[in-house]
Amino acid sequence: MSDSMGEAVYKAARDGKEAELRRLIGLGGSVNWRNPEHGSTALISAANHGHEGCARLLLESEAIEVNATDPSPPSPPHAPSLFALFVSDDAGLVSEQLEDGLTVTEQGKVAVGAAVSAATVAATAAVRAATVAATAATPYVSAAAESIKLGDNKSLLDAYTGIPAEYRPAVAVAVLFFFFFCLLLMLLIWLPACVMWLYGYVRIDPDPPIPIRRSKNRFAGFAVPRVITIDMLEEYKRRVKSLVPKGIKYEDYFPPIVLSYASGRRPDDCEGSGPGVVYVMGLAEFLHDRGLRCFSGLQVPPGVDWQTFMLRLTGENGKREKPKVLIVLLTAALYQSEPCLKEIDTAIRQEIPILPVRFEDDLPGNTEQWTNLKGAEWEMRKFRVQEKLNSLNNIPNPGTVLDRPSALDDIMAELDARGLPALAEPVPDGQVQENGFALRALLPETDAPMLQSLEALLKTEPSEELGTGRDVSKKYGPYDSLKLACAWKVDHPSNLDKYTTGVRRVQEELKRLQNRGKNVSNVPVKTDRVRGFTLSEACNEVILLHGTNPDRLLDLLSTGLNEHFSGTGAGTAFGDGVYLAEDAGKTDQYVGPDSAYDPSSELHKWLYSETVRHPEDVFYVLVVRAALGFPVRTQRTLDNSKKAKTHDLRAGRVKSMDDGAPIFPINCRELSAVPGVMPTIRHHSLIAELGQDLVRYREFVLFNDNYVHIDYVIAYHRYNGDQKLRMTDSMTDSMTDSPV
Missing domain, CATH: 1.25.40.20 (Ankyrin repeat-containing domain)
Known part of the structure; x- marks a missing residue:
């Protein structure tokens, strides 16, 4: 048991x-x-x-x-x-x-x-x-x-x-010998490295810095690190994306030069990286330093279909201007890359000039190129591409860019020969910091699609309304159309940050309103017909216009539109707000002329140069991005008569078209709250609809300058048929600044 x-x-x-x-x-x-x-x-x-x-x-x-x-x-x-x-x-x-x-x-x-x-x-x-x-x-x-x-x-x-x-002493000696041998080996390896590090010759760093450096006068070179990590790849992408002018969306960026490359990933490199990434970043920075903008795959945002890269080669299927040249970075990896073969073949069929630049010496022959692609269609593509590349002289020849830095000068000479213009002379860095903004002239050679979009904003309906209305202090003309003379992109980092903050607030409040059952659908405006602008539906973002006088333009560009000062020149029909319009016919009622170039004018020093000359007899209108959010609508204006001595008498008749509630219950600088929502959310904008007090054009008024941002400045002419209207000094004296 x-x-x-x-x-x-x-x-x-x-x-x-x-x-x-x-x-x-x-x-x-x-x-x-x-x-x-x-x-x-x-x-x-x-x-x-x-x-x-x-x-x-x-x-x-x-x-x-x-x-x-x-x-x-x-x-x-x-x-x-x-x-x-x-x-x-x-x-x-x-x-x-x-x-x-x-x-x-x-x-x-x-x-x-x-x-x-x-x-x-x-x-x-x-x-x-x-x-x-x-x-x-x-x-x-x-x-x-x-x-x-x-x-x-x-x-x-x-x-x-x-x-x-009897064997233990020998074993002990062997163990001690091995120990001291290892110690000596470590000292021989690490001691010189430590000494050099102390004297600054070698930097021992687990995350070595990106080796490519930028120079204003001469490009420093293309240094490829032993291994490219994910952090290094993200830094490469950030640097290339930073070359895009601020304020230009990816969808609107169609520069004159496109770069085709293959990453050539090595065994230890992270996914999507390789020496080709370093080469294309270095070349993009070199071209940027020389005043030339370009596009590469590093600028394609995450999650965006790679086919959008091909749209740069086709000019968005004819809707935009095609690039002037495709620069092909010749490496061994390029001859096994399916996207690169497609890009080069597309450029050939689009008749885009190709400039092959050699970055590696040991390139495969015709029979070893794109061996991974089979079928009749691929064979035809390979035949076209090989025939084209074989007929072109590489830069450099012989050698590569890596061992012949003078090849970069050869690239510039080829681009100059193809008529690629440098960018307009940028505003000096100190001046940008002092004034807070910078202007970049839009050129027909590089910015034709955007110039077409801006010109479309000047089309007014109906044209017979131009130069008429009670807001025009004196009739001058006649004229029946507005035509673009020139335009500038506005870069104002601090104002853009303010606008981004305002947009985020509007988006959050619209989500709350939608959760309370409110209809937050977007408001249709006339400018919706114009292509070329990427807008956020999440904040009811639209493109609107604001007219101004030449003597006020520089201040507006420097400070931005401000609800406390807008509207002071021509009355305040809806209080102290930022007044905008969807039709250029409305803004044209308030603008003043800029007849000729004045070398003493600060505005002219900013706008005009050898690249963009003063076109004479022009008027200015601002293209404004506005977050309308949840607007309130009315057809009545404030009573600004002498009899309206109190706020209630002045604003009492301005009521919402939706529920009849007063729009200005407290003062004329703050809109009413959206009914039935707690905590309180106030209407983000006011839309003055046609009827009763408004006859010709709708108006849009915002009472928070964080909800508006100036994107472009347009200088335009007035035309009567084919005849440009010329202004006189007497007309100049009669102009007043506008709320719109």
């Missing part, structure tokens, strides 16, 4: 059945019963199978023999038994068992042996075992070493290695 109970205890410990094990021990089952096949005990079995709870139960039994060993080699004495203690994270219990049953030398053996045994078990248990073993065994290892020194019993070296005493 005793043997059967002992065998049951053994099996329960082996299988990790704690409840059964507890019951059997309580019935008197033997905790020291050995398996006749291999002689292991219940404690050894529990330890070998990693059953911590069972090991604890067995160790709590007074009859347990902790010195029982596993006869199966090569386990050190007591190691499996003690491993059951180590996995319990109880260092005190380990020490107690060691002290109770083992000699000092054996204690050291057991502690070290248990740590070795722990390393061979499952990873998680091994880590815990090693930690506890180190804690519990520290005093016993020292004691064991002392006993070895005194010759007590057998040494650990005898127990584990079996090396005879």
Whole structure:
């Protein structure tokens, strides 16, 4: 009966059945019963199978023999038994068992042996075992070493290695020699590097800086790092995207030069990177420093279909101007890239000039090019591309850009020969900082699509309304059309930041209104017909116009549109706000002429140069991006008569067309709250609809300048048929600035 109970205890410990094990021990089952096949005990079995709870139960039994060993080699004495203690994270219990049953030398053996045994078990248990073993065994290892020194019993070296005493000195010398050899090798490698680092010759850095540097006068070179990480790739992309003029959306960026390249990823490079990425970034920065804008795949935003790259080569299928040249970066990887083959073939069919620039010397021959692409269509593409590239002279020839920096001058000479203009002379950095903004003239050679969009904004309906209306102080003309003379892109970083903040607020509030069941659909405006502007529906963003006088234009560009000053020149029909229009016929009622170039004029110094000359007899209108948000509509204006001496009398008749509530309940600088919404959300804009007080044109008024941003300045002429209207000095004196 005793043997059967002992065998049951053994099996329960082996299988990790704690409840059964507890019951059997309580019935008197033997905790020291050995398996006749291999002689292991219940404690050894529990330890070998990693059953911590069972090991604890067995160790709590007074009859347990902790010195029982596993006869199966090569386990050190007591190691499996003690491993059951180590996995319990109880260092005190380990020490107690060691002290109770083992000699000092054996204690050291057991502690070290248990740590070795722990390393061979499952990873998680091994880590815990090693930690506890180190804690519990520290005093016993020292004691064991002392006993070895005194010759007590057998040494650990005898127990584990079996090396005879006569060979130990030779082994010790060999170990010491190997140790000092490794130390010397490390010193030979690291000491010179440390010295050079201290003197600044070598920078030891886990994240080395991007090696390409920019120079205003001469390009520093194309240095490819040994490995390109994801952080480095993101930095490359950021630098290339920063070359795009601020304020221009990706959808509207169609520069005259397109770069075709293959990344050529190496085994250790991150996905999407390779030497080609460094080459294309370096070339893009070089061209930018020389005043030429270009487009490459690094500027394609994440998640955007790669086919949008092809639209740069086709001019958006004829809707925009095609590039003047495709620069092909010749590398071995390019001749295996499907996108590159498509790009070059598209340029050939679009009759776009191709400029091959050689960045690698060892390029594959015709039979080794694009071998991964099969089929009749690909063979035809390969034939066209190979025939074209073989007929062109590479830059440089012979050599590569990497070993012949003068090749960059050859590239510039080729581009100059193709009539690619440099950008207009930029505003000096100090001046941008002082005035807060910069202007870039739009040129027909590079900005034809945007110029067409801006000209479309000047079309007015109906044309017979031009030069009429009570807002015009004096009739001059007649004229029946407005025509674009020139235009500028406005870059105002601080105002753009303000506008971005305002847009974010409008978007958040529109979401809240939509959740409350409000209709937040976009407001249709006349300018919707004009292409070329990317607008956010999430804030009800639209393109509108604001007319002004030449003497006010520079201030508006510097400070932005401000609700506290707009409208002061021609009355305040809806209070102190930013007045905008959807029709150029409305803004044309308020503009004043700029008849001729004046070298002393600060405005003219900003606008005109050798590149863009003063066109004479022009008027100015601002193209404004506005977040209308949730607007309120009315057909009545404020009562500005002398009889309206109180706010209620002045604003009482200006009521919402939707619910009849007053639009200005408190003052004329703050719109009413959207009804039925708490916390309060005020209307973001006012739309003055036709009817009652408004006859010809709708008006849009915003009372927060964070909701508007000036994108462009247009200078235009007035025409009567084909005849340009010329202004007189008397007419100049009669003009007034406008709220619109």
